[in-house]
Amino acid sequence: MRAFTFERANAPVEAAAAVARTPGAKFIAGGTNLLDLMKLQIETPTHLVDVNGLKLDTIEPTPEGGLRIGALVRNTDLAADERVRRDYGVLSRALLAGASGQLRNRATTAGNLLQRTRCPYFYDTAQPCNKREPGSGCSALDGFSRQLGIIGVSDACIATNPSDMAVAMRALDATVETVRPDGMARKIPIAEFHRLPGETPHVETTLEPGELITAVTLPPPLGGRQIYRKVRDRASYAFALVSVAAVIQRDGTGRLAVGGVAHKPWRVEAAEADLPRGAKAVTERLLAGAKSTHDNAFKVLLVERTLGAVISEARS
Amino acid sequence: MSDPGELNVNRREVMVGAGACAALAAAPPSVRAQPAPVVTPVMTQVSFNVNGQVRTLELDTRTTLLDALREHLHLTGTKKGCDHGQCGACTVIVDGRRINSCLTLAVMHQGGAVTSIEGLGTPDNLHPMQAAFVKHDGYQCGYCTPGQICSGVAVLDEIKAGIPSHVTADLTAPVQLSESEIRERMSGNICRCGAYSNIVEAMTEVAERQG
DSSP: OOBOEEEEOSSHHHHHHHHHHSTTEEEESSOTTHHHHHHTTSSOOSEEEEOTTSOOOOEEEOTTSSEEEETTOBHHHHHHOHHHHHHOHHHHHHHHTSSOHHHHHHOBHHHHHHOOOOOHHHHOTTSOBTTTSTTSOBSSTTSOOTTSOOSSOOSSOOOOOOOSHHHHHHHHTOEEEEEOTTSOEEEEEGGGTBOOOTTOTTOOBSOOTTOEEEEEEEOSOOOSEEEEEEEOSSSSSOOOSEEEEEEEOTTSOEEEEEESSSSSOBOOGGGGGGGGGOHHHHHHHHTTTOOOOTTTTHHHHHHHHHHHHHHHHHHO | OOOHHHHSOOHHHHHHHHHHHHHHHHSOOOOSOOOOOBOSOOEEEEEEEETTEEEEEEEETTOBHHHIIIIISOOTTSOOSSSSSSSOTTEEEETTEEEEGGGSBGGGGTTOEEEOHHHHOBTTBOOHHHHHHHHTTOOSSOSSHHHHHHHHHHHHHHHHTTOOOTTOSOTTSOOOOOHHHHHHHTTTSOOTTOOHHHHHHHHHHHHHHHO
């Protein structure tokens, strides 16, 4: 790990300003992903701003009837919140399907949104990776790509976003609230928060330098059957090959987002009109233009079958 | 007070240093403009309560809570397995919650309360979970055991607190203790010897005795 200076922030704008004015600075909250990457010198911040004291750790009702989740609410607390369990079951389920008990106790809502890919070539500092070293090339294209992306990929990067939580939040149409170093607050729809890799896979979100996530808001409850189904290589404590977050109403209509297939939680609203027609029809539109590799071509069928299981469960 | 852990460079540290040099030589040249690195270690003071005792340390900011416990406080019961949050050998209880001590910085726990395996029980006065692991053979080599026991104690508290898990059938009903609940919740603690079934038995016995 490279040496760094350290400070504790007491207010959100102060934290944002501290990161903005210090080249190479980063926020640290749970630290479970950042420290892992710092040990491997994939992340080499010169200054860390500890945001754990910012008191952004409560879940409050919004005037619109939704919930406002503080950026520092731990994954365990969000999953266990009675209102989330009752009204946003897909979010509880997604959180509980991710990581381990120890990690969920530390990991925060904002940090989960910002966690980085687990592409093996991003982690292997001896290999080219456009996300880690822009312009160096993508080792995954001709490498082991079983875990990697099949849709929205580019010639520069086929990494996937590893978050379970974000897939549920995409299905729920959450909004990310931030504050910029100049004190201006803004709201970013989760659909616009994560970017596709394109030519700049190292730029993963639409956050500006120093911009700090303060909260994630959920719209009023959607009702329906809320299901998160995750398919992975072992039954617990593994990243998704494919996951489906869905909210399906009694009449068969609904909404869904898919994880494990793209650089961001993958949702195509137009495909949801086909939900009453079944998984095959939805998947054809959802994954239109898919570009898989030899290793991960199975994911197209796996999405269809996982979605089929979700639709069956919703009807049962 | 002299500190033998800080005066002697041990073999492991030499090997880590050598590995870092090899990685640097193999790394492709960076095309990004990098901010000037901080070249000298940055020292900072941190105080937290460890097993009921307030400890104050002068640490390199890079020191993980795990290394603070093992290398600076010489509480070597907590183990370093993977050092990347994948194995759970470093599990300790901080402010009432189990965490991976390898993936958190010591300086992030100013004023916090840490319970390591040494704080749960002693050889003459075992914690009930320690006694149950002995009774049920919940280990073979023992390396993962301190983490398993810290995790096990916290898991039973989490179930009592009504925190659901991936295998909880009904999110809106009270959480019930079961073998599948224990197995799912303990998935962050890997046992290379495969003592899992005995660990489940040990935890079940403690849970049933707690009522």
